[in-house]
Amino acid sequence: MMSLLRRSLLAALVLPALAQAAANVDAPAPAFTAATADGRTVSLADFKGRTVVLEWTNHDCPYVRKHYGSGNMQGLQKAAASQGVVWLQVISSAPGQQGHVDGATALRLNTERGAAPTATLLDPGGELGRLYGAQTTPHLFVVKGDGVLAYKGGIDSIASSDKADIAKAEPYVSEALAAVAEGRKVEKASTRPYGCSVKYGS
Structure with missing residues (x-):
């Protein structure tokens, strides 16, 4: 009985804390530490001063x-x-779900595709994804050097899987990065993400 009561009290404390840590534009981006595909550990704080x-x-x-x-x-x-x-x-697909890979596979996929991320973060438990409220793949967030979230949402404005639509779409992420680089407020700072749902575990 006491154990159940203690768990309920802990949940009552933890859930509001997680809600407050949500990724909101013009507020500090949630802090995190995560494992990388090449076996390192990185934190958002490691990149203070950089977008x-x-x-x-x-x-x-x-x-x-x-x-x-x-x-x-x-x-x-x-x-x-x-x-x-x-x-x-960030890869938040849970084990057994679409898109789940180990570190070696994530690195191989990036090499094969010519991808050039600074690092690939493995989040099989979904903690980082849930912390930021990541809904889809892709879903993108831009954090300024001062740690404030400047943009969250879709990569662009046309929610399709057709490559031909890329040239016709408004490039939200490119525009956000240009605004941040020039010290301007991002005009469309929160847009609707589109893609496959993030394959979180239960």
């Missing part, structure tokens, strides 16, 4: 394949890196 992009991904998702198969995502990653931006891929 950080978080990209939720699932290599089997057709919406992700649209942006990698066309070279669009790799182009964004490389353009960002040339500006000193840190680009962190």
